[in-house]
Amino acid sequence: MNTTTLTDSQREQLRAQLEQRKELLLQELDAVQRDTLDVAAAASQGDLDEPGSPRDQANSMAASMVRDAEAARDHAELVAVRAALERMADGSYGECTDCGQSVGVARLLAQPSAVRCIACQSKAEARGHR
Ligand SMILES: [Zn+2]
Incomplete structure:
Protein backbone atom coordinates (compact mmCIF):
# COMPACT_ATOMS: atom_id res chain seq x y z
CA MET A 1 0.00 0.00 0.00
CA ASN A 2 1.29 3.39 -0.98
CA THR A 3 1.28 5.61 2.09
CA THR A 4 2.84 8.72 0.56
CA THR A 5 0.14 9.64 -1.95
CA LEU A 6 -3.43 10.55 -1.19
CA THR A 7 -6.15 8.75 -3.04
CA ASP A 8 -8.80 10.89 -4.69
CA SER A 9 -11.32 10.01 -2.02
CA GLN A 10 -8.87 10.84 0.78
CA ARG A 11 -8.16 14.16 -0.89
CA GLU A 12 -11.87 14.91 -1.15
CA GLN A 13 -12.35 13.96 2.47
CA LEU A 14 -9.57 16.34 3.55
CA ARG A 15 -10.90 19.11 1.35
CA ALA A 16 -14.30 18.75 3.00
CA GLN A 17 -12.68 18.82 6.46
CA LEU A 18 -10.69 21.93 5.59
CA GLU A 19 -13.73 23.71 4.20
CA GLN A 20 -15.70 22.84 7.32
CA ARG A 21 -12.89 24.02 9.57
CA LYS A 22 -12.62 27.26 7.62
CA GLU A 23 -16.32 27.99 8.08
CA LEU A 24 -16.11 27.27 11.80
CA LEU A 25 -13.07 29.52 12.26
CA LEU A 26 -14.72 32.32 10.31
CA GLN A 27 -17.77 32.07 12.55
CA GLU A 28 -15.64 32.12 15.69
CA LEU A 29 -13.63 35.10 14.53
CA ASP A 30 -16.82 36.87 13.59
CA ALA A 31 -18.26 36.25 17.05
CA VAL A 32 -15.09 37.54 18.73
CA GLN A 33 -15.19 40.66 16.63
CA ARG A 34 -18.83 41.33 17.48
CA ASP A 35 -18.05 40.76 21.16
CA THR A 36 -15.18 43.21 21.08
CA LEU A 37 -17.32 45.81 19.37
CA ASP A 38 -20.12 45.36 21.92
CA VAL A 39 -17.74 45.89 24.82
CA ALA A 40 -16.18 48.91 23.15
CA ALA A 41 -19.61 50.39 22.45
CA ALA A 42 -20.82 49.80 26.01
CA ALA A 43 -17.65 51.35 27.40
CA SER A 44 -17.94 54.46 25.25
CA GLN A 45 -21.57 54.93 26.29
CA GLY A 46 -20.66 54.50 29.93
CA ASP A 47 -23.05 51.56 30.16
CA LEU A 48 -20.75 49.31 32.15
CA ASP A 49 -21.75 49.06 35.81
CA GLU A 50 -19.54 50.96 38.16
CA PRO A 51 -16.33 52.35 36.76
CA GLY A 52 -15.00 49.19 38.31
CA SER A 53 -12.71 48.22 41.09
CA PRO A 54 -9.16 47.48 40.06
CA ARG A 55 -10.10 43.83 40.46
CA ASP A 56 -12.96 44.04 37.96
CA GLN A 57 -10.69 45.80 35.54
CA ALA A 58 -8.06 43.14 35.94
CA ASN A 59 -10.69 40.47 35.38
CA SER A 60 -12.01 42.03 32.23
CA MET A 61 -8.50 42.61 30.99
CA ALA A 62 -7.63 38.99 31.59
CA ALA A 63 -10.80 37.96 29.79
CA SER A 64 -9.98 40.11 26.81
CA MET A 65 -6.42 38.81 26.71
CA VAL A 66 -7.72 35.25 26.63
CA ARG A 67 -10.13 36.22 23.87
CA ASP A 68 -7.35 37.93 21.93
CA ALA A 69 -5.12 34.90 22.29
CA GLU A 70 -7.94 32.65 21.07
CA ALA A 71 -8.66 34.96 18.18
CA ALA A 72 -4.98 35.04 17.24
CA ARG A 73 -4.82 31.25 17.32
CA ASP A 74 -8.03 30.94 15.29
CA HIS A 75 -6.66 33.42 12.82
CA ALA A 76 -3.35 31.60 12.47
CA GLU A 77 -5.22 28.36 11.89
CA LEU A 78 -7.50 30.00 9.36
CA VAL A 79 -4.44 31.19 7.42
CA ALA A 80 -3.05 27.63 7.46
CA VAL A 81 -6.38 26.12 6.39
CA ARG A 82 -6.76 28.60 3.54
CA ALA A 83 -3.19 27.93 2.42
CA ALA A 84 -3.90 24.19 2.43
CA LEU A 85 -6.99 24.72 0.27
CA GLU A 86 -4.93 26.83 -2.13
CA ARG A 87 -2.29 24.12 -2.33
CA MET A 88 -5.05 21.64 -3.11
CA ALA A 89 -6.21 23.89 -5.91
CA ASP A 90 -2.74 24.26 -7.42
CA GLY A 91 -1.79 20.62 -6.94
CA SER A 92 1.03 21.07 -4.44
CA TYR A 93 -1.03 19.81 -1.51
ZN1 LIG B 1 10.18 18.01 4.58
Whole structure:
Protein backbone atom coordinates (compact mmCIF):
# COMPACT_ATOMS: atom_id res chain seq x y z
CA MET A 1 0.00 0.00 0.00
CA ASN A 2 1.29 3.39 -0.98
CA THR A 3 1.28 5.61 2.09
CA THR A 4 2.84 8.72 0.56
CA THR A 5 0.14 9.64 -1.95
CA LEU A 6 -3.43 10.55 -1.19
CA THR A 7 -6.15 8.75 -3.04
CA ASP A 8 -8.80 10.89 -4.69
CA SER A 9 -11.32 10.01 -2.02
CA GLN A 10 -8.87 10.84 0.78
CA ARG A 11 -8.16 14.16 -0.89
CA GLU A 12 -11.87 14.91 -1.15
CA GLN A 13 -12.35 13.96 2.47
CA LEU A 14 -9.57 16.34 3.55
CA ARG A 15 -10.90 19.11 1.35
CA ALA A 16 -14.30 18.75 3.00
CA GLN A 17 -12.68 18.82 6.46
CA LEU A 18 -10.69 21.93 5.59
CA GLU A 19 -13.73 23.71 4.20
CA GLN A 20 -15.70 22.84 7.32
CA ARG A 21 -12.89 24.02 9.57
CA LYS A 22 -12.62 27.26 7.62
CA GLU A 23 -16.32 27.99 8.08
CA LEU A 24 -16.11 27.27 11.80
CA LEU A 25 -13.07 29.52 12.26
CA LEU A 26 -14.72 32.32 10.31
CA GLN A 27 -17.77 32.07 12.55
CA GLU A 28 -15.64 32.12 15.69
CA LEU A 29 -13.63 35.10 14.53
CA ASP A 30 -16.82 36.87 13.59
CA ALA A 31 -18.26 36.25 17.05
CA VAL A 32 -15.09 37.54 18.73
CA GLN A 33 -15.19 40.66 16.63
CA ARG A 34 -18.83 41.33 17.48
CA ASP A 35 -18.05 40.76 21.16
CA THR A 36 -15.18 43.21 21.08
CA LEU A 37 -17.32 45.81 19.37
CA ASP A 38 -20.12 45.36 21.92
CA VAL A 39 -17.74 45.89 24.82
CA ALA A 40 -16.18 48.91 23.15
CA ALA A 41 -19.61 50.39 22.45
CA ALA A 42 -20.82 49.80 26.01
CA ALA A 43 -17.65 51.35 27.40
CA SER A 44 -17.94 54.46 25.25
CA GLN A 45 -21.57 54.93 26.29
CA GLY A 46 -20.66 54.50 29.93
CA ASP A 47 -23.05 51.56 30.16
CA LEU A 48 -20.75 49.31 32.15
CA ASP A 49 -21.75 49.06 35.81
CA GLU A 50 -19.54 50.96 38.16
CA PRO A 51 -16.33 52.35 36.76
CA GLY A 52 -15.00 49.19 38.31
CA SER A 53 -12.71 48.22 41.09
CA PRO A 54 -9.16 47.48 40.06
CA ARG A 55 -10.10 43.83 40.46
CA ASP A 56 -12.96 44.04 37.96
CA GLN A 57 -10.69 45.80 35.54
CA ALA A 58 -8.06 43.14 35.94
CA ASN A 59 -10.69 40.47 35.38
CA SER A 60 -12.01 42.03 32.23
CA MET A 61 -8.50 42.61 30.99
CA ALA A 62 -7.63 38.99 31.59
CA ALA A 63 -10.80 37.96 29.79
CA SER A 64 -9.98 40.11 26.81
CA MET A 65 -6.42 38.81 26.71
CA VAL A 66 -7.72 35.25 26.63
CA ARG A 67 -10.13 36.22 23.87
CA ASP A 68 -7.35 37.93 21.93
CA ALA A 69 -5.12 34.90 22.29
CA GLU A 70 -7.94 32.65 21.07
CA ALA A 71 -8.66 34.96 18.18
CA ALA A 72 -4.98 35.04 17.24
CA ARG A 73 -4.82 31.25 17.32
CA ASP A 74 -8.03 30.94 15.29
CA HIS A 75 -6.66 33.42 12.82
CA ALA A 76 -3.35 31.60 12.47
CA GLU A 77 -5.22 28.36 11.89
CA LEU A 78 -7.50 30.00 9.36
CA VAL A 79 -4.44 31.19 7.42
CA ALA A 80 -3.05 27.63 7.46
CA VAL A 81 -6.38 26.12 6.39
CA ARG A 82 -6.76 28.60 3.54
CA ALA A 83 -3.19 27.93 2.42
CA ALA A 84 -3.90 24.19 2.43
CA LEU A 85 -6.99 24.72 0.27
CA GLU A 86 -4.93 26.83 -2.13
CA ARG A 87 -2.29 24.12 -2.33
CA MET A 88 -5.05 21.64 -3.11
CA ALA A 89 -6.21 23.89 -5.91
CA ASP A 90 -2.74 24.26 -7.42
CA GLY A 91 -1.79 20.62 -6.94
CA SER A 92 1.03 21.07 -4.44
CA TYR A 93 -1.03 19.81 -1.51
CA GLY A 94 0.70 17.01 0.40
CA GLU A 95 4.22 18.12 -0.53
CA CYS A 96 6.44 19.36 2.24
CA THR A 97 6.99 23.11 1.78
CA ASP A 98 10.57 22.75 2.99
CA CYS A 99 11.96 19.66 1.25
CA GLY A 100 9.31 18.90 -1.40
CA GLN A 101 8.89 15.30 -0.23
CA SER A 102 5.51 13.86 0.62
CA VAL A 103 4.13 15.00 3.96
CA GLY A 104 2.63 11.54 4.38
CA VAL A 105 -0.95 10.41 4.24
CA ALA A 106 -1.27 9.53 7.92
CA ARG A 107 0.02 12.94 8.89
CA LEU A 108 -2.35 14.76 6.53
CA LEU A 109 -5.30 12.73 7.75
CA ALA A 110 -4.41 13.67 11.33
CA GLN A 111 -3.69 17.29 10.47
CA PRO A 112 -5.10 18.36 7.10
CA SER A 113 -3.38 21.75 7.18
CA ALA A 114 0.11 20.29 7.79
CA VAL A 115 2.64 21.91 5.45
CA ARG A 116 5.80 20.03 6.39
CA CYS A 117 6.84 16.42 6.66
CA ILE A 118 7.56 15.26 10.19
CA ALA A 119 11.33 15.63 9.77
CA CYS A 120 11.10 19.24 8.56
CA GLN A 121 8.44 20.07 11.12
CA SER A 122 10.73 18.92 13.93
CA LYS A 123 13.55 21.03 12.52
CA ALA A 124 11.25 24.03 12.17
CA GLU A 125 10.08 23.63 15.75
CA ALA A 126 13.68 23.40 16.91
CA ARG A 127 14.26 26.75 15.17
CA GLY A 128 11.29 28.16 17.06
CA HIS A 129 8.70 28.16 14.29
CA ARG A 130 5.47 26.25 14.28
ZN1 LIG B 1 10.18 18.01 4.58
